[in-house]
Amino acid sequence: MNHERPGSNALSILNIAGYQFVRLGELDQLKESLYQVASELHLKGTILLSEEGINLFLAGLETNIQSFLAFLRNDPRLASFQTKDSWSATQPFRKLLVKIKKEIIRMNHPTIAPEKGRAKFISPQKLKEWLDRGQDDLGRPVVMIDTRNGFEVEYGTFKNALHFNINKFSEFPQAIEAHLPELSDKTLVSFCTGGIRCEKSGLYLRERGLEHSYQLDGGILQYFEDIGGDHYVGDCFVFDERETLEPSLAAKPQGRLKPKKNQA
Template sequence: MSASKPIVNIAAYKFITFDDTVEKRSAFRAICEELGLKGTILLSPEGINLFLAGAREGIDGFLSWLRADQRFADIEAKESYYDRQPFTKMLVKLKREIITMKNPLIRPEEGRAPAVNAQTLKRWLDRGHDDHGKPVVMMDTRNAFEVDVGTFDNVVDFRIDKFSEFPAVVEEHKPEFAGKTVVTFCTGGIRCEKAAIHMQNVGYDSVYQLEGGILKYFEEVGGAHYSGDCFVFDYRTALNPQLEATDTTQCFACRAVVTPREQLSPYYVEGESCPHCRKAMRENAPEGAAA
């Protein structure tokens, strides 16, 4: 961390039985407020998912506190740095799932699908096949608007709007991946962990999850075989392969991702509108009406 980027951002999750979320919610909120942290923590019977930012000592203090609970003693956090606080609030939410798939039979705590680390994946992509000679296919498990910010080259993208759509669409397309090794991926690893298990359950015979997701891949090997940036769910909007915030932003009005190129449009007014708003207005306007 450099002096010019004093804020530490962490993302972490763990699938584990967590049946006292209601009781623990106030403790999580209190420790974060005491340490001056902001962000979002999701507590669920299936585990925890968190995005936090603050000073180094605050982040370290929180992780020490969290790991004192034996259920989270081995939780790993991915770090990046920023020159200002990317969150405006500190939220601790109770959820049914830490990532919504609406498939209660998927329980990563009971066993994960095989994982591939960043260095091995890069080697496979350099060669065009895995260690057994099978062609490697990258499958994006994120929502379409995230994919549009950046993804791996030659990716399979089902253009889903929410993760709960993934199980049905991936089962429908299973015959297309016969004889191939499929590597699922997402931002930080949580979605592809569920995705890979489901794919095994429906008969995919060679499927892996990218350990730590795109952010861990960026951290360990940079942007090889990846085009664009990685969407993140905070005010930075997107990170480049150097884990630096980019000029990509989100529209305050419609929440669409607005690239630097789109920000040159006369329809982009910071905090008010963007080209995506304009397109939606034109599509929804009554016939013959100006938009």
């Protein structure tokens, strides 16, 4: 991804978010080495590790971020690790955390294993074509499915997107079950902030027999980067002190009414 800093020279902090579903072992050793390198480079944020992969949100000076990514990609399992980038004037994280979890994004549905293969995905460009036209290439109506928690949806979402006001992602399968009949004749595009939840939701939709279902590749942030705000209303919540990003990927000015955060 392009690391070019937009606009003001005051935006000196590079923020990266990335995940990769890949079978990982020796998690304690990996945790220790990643913490040591990130700490020495004065990075802050969170790295989640599990046997199914890695998920991270980090921020720091660009040269330090690049040094960390070089170290990470030196591991053959993570050689193709990609990030989504944005800039801020200040460090949006308070400390550095590296944690080992059962899942890097919890769904509590063991048959869903993205490290064994992805669901079908759609690019932001193709999605915009469908939304402009009001139907997919086969003439089927398109329904956007927001997989995020209810408080995230309050900040912004795609126009007319279906959401379930869930409190945590592990509630998503049950929510879908209640809507299966009305979705069976639609083309479905599930989306989330950066794509990680859709790696599982997309597979789940297919598992439930919804064959015309896709995940938005790269999530809302990739859509913002490639397309902008077309067909999207509001901002995108992010889990750091910037709180939200506008379609330009700039941090939203603070001082707004903030919905209650539930990160369960």
